[in-house]
Amino acid sequence: MPTSPGQLLVYGAYGYTARLLLPKLREQGVEFVVAGRDRARTEAIAREFDVPGRVFSLDRPAEIDRGLRGASTVLNAAGPFMYTTAPIIRACLRERVDYLDLSGEVEPLSQVADAGPAAREAGLMFLPAIGFDVVPSDCLAAHVAKRVPNARRLTFYVSASNLMSHGSGVTLAEHIGIPVHTRRDGRLEQMRMRMQMRWADFGSGYRPVVAVSWGDLVTAYRSTGIPNIEVYFEATAFRLAAVTINQYWGWMLRATAANEWFHRYADMLPEGPTREERAAERCTVVVEAEGPDGVARSRIETPEAYECTADTATRVIHRVMEGERQPGFQTPSTLFGPDFVLDCEDVTRVDL
Template sequence: MKKTWMIYGASGYTGELIARLAVENGYTPILAGRSKEKFNSLAQELNLETSVYSLDDPKMIKEHLAGIDLVLHCAGPFRSTSSPMIEGCLLSNTHYLDITGEVDVFEHTHAKKQAGRAEKAGVILCSGVGFDVIPTDCTALKLKELVPDATHLSLGFDSDSGISPGTFKTMVHGLSSGSLERKNTEINAFPIGKKKRTIDFGRGKRTATAIPWGDVSTAFHTTGIPNISTWIPMPASTIRAARFMSFFGPVLGTAPIQKALLHLVDIKVSGPDESSRDTSPAYIWGEARNDAGEQYTVRIQTPNVYSLTAAGALEVTVRILDQANPSGGSFTPAGMFGSKLIEELPGCGRFEVEHEKLY
């Protein structure tokens, strides 16, 4: 029996990329969102069915998900939209995927209550099936395989990929909060720009700063490693500026400032074009160590972050739909399909491993 799946948020930059890739590969998702006007031309071009509904009421979502086997949720900001969609999926016995990178969304998806309900209903909940967080999640699991007793895990990436409107808006919403790390299993906040180190992500050593990347949540659920930090390259001067700006977090989080910044995103940000995506790969880095001083470092090169998101989201979707009776519950991408998932995606390299004894 042919299974039916839906892309909610098809009018967004990444949702459209996934829809086009799906059709190129012979799949026919239903395109959905709040306003048909925003994605109707895409649906007509790709000859796909549409569904129009808001996420205000999970019971209404349930009605629109009748007969839908899986929803790939691409409408951010996910801290506002994922919870009602998850609830609708649990009510309708529909598998749920999203492309978020937001820590609080991951924590909601993996909450004990959610996981228990999903397992009982036979529903898969899996947040982060794109660049957020497939490459780093697989890197985390690869390191756990190399260092089973690891106590500390660091993950990061380097890319000139550009940024989509949705990602930019997520950053705007997060201006009032700081960075995050996991320490002794608990998630702790600290000011942006406070922590820095030098890292070779795959194209030479660069100054880097800690950021609130989704793996602070997901890598813990994948590996159980109690101490996790996440990093991106950033010039020292920019790190100092970020540290200074952190003092203005409460102001940047106020409604008038948020409204003005989000309006600017709508006007100014369009996302990288195909040429930019084809010429801007990403470099993934991870490091794990144990109490005995054994340290492993792994690196892998991937396509542009948005190209990988489209390919990764489609791959996870197809793998789930191909299963006859998948077990329900809350999962990470690597937790479902193993560390080799990233190596099996189009255009990705293979893990390169280094080992050293620190003491």
């Protein structure tokens, strides 16, 4: 459903990931307006790119409506998305604005998916998770699902670095006490007071992996219709400790002063990893589909997660602003197809 290009508004434009993205959008000739709740930081990024800046918080609906007015598409780059998604998508419905975001959080993505019917009725497109969460994994899931007709189970294995921006650290702190989720028979379920571990081969031998919550629990279900989905991340020491603490003691830590420690830890993190740190890392995703007709596995390798996000999001935004859109809730693979990710920089896919 092509339409004419409009105006993009980037909310949270001064965040680490958005700052990686904006120069790429400029290179692609995408016109944008920057926005955020912090006046000084918003005005600084507006001066840096010589674009209009809008300052508004998400506390009052009327203020959000004024902030979005005149835009055709909003990119929500302001995490934690558990606080920013709902007010922005409600405003998008009121102001007739397409919605994109960089989220990988399960509950916010569920909110966007639930708003899909209203978006379709209004002729709007809601396309979340256009970064590393979840473009490579979503496209790979759609590809693998085609290899196993009538698949009933989808399993993701992800190997990624522990590099973390300040914003990601805040998101981690805010999710303390929220159990790991899986999808069973089409329904999201919480995995309480237990952990789930396996072994996975990312191409260089088997490594331990641990079950985590990940955006594909929402998006892959919409992309493939497969009702049983689990996501595992490589169990690095940091990640294993974080999941263990959260699964067994998170309920207590969320309600005590201990939670402040996690926020202080996030505050000590740098704005984000350096260019050299990002260049030294790679990410690997393996997806397995299983059904009555057999099992299929495929693997995809990408640049480091923040680098991958800047690239995939730029490509998505450029195509959307050029008019590629479909009303309702969309995922990267439902809009662009499972091979979309192969157009991205330094990405390889292999069937196993």
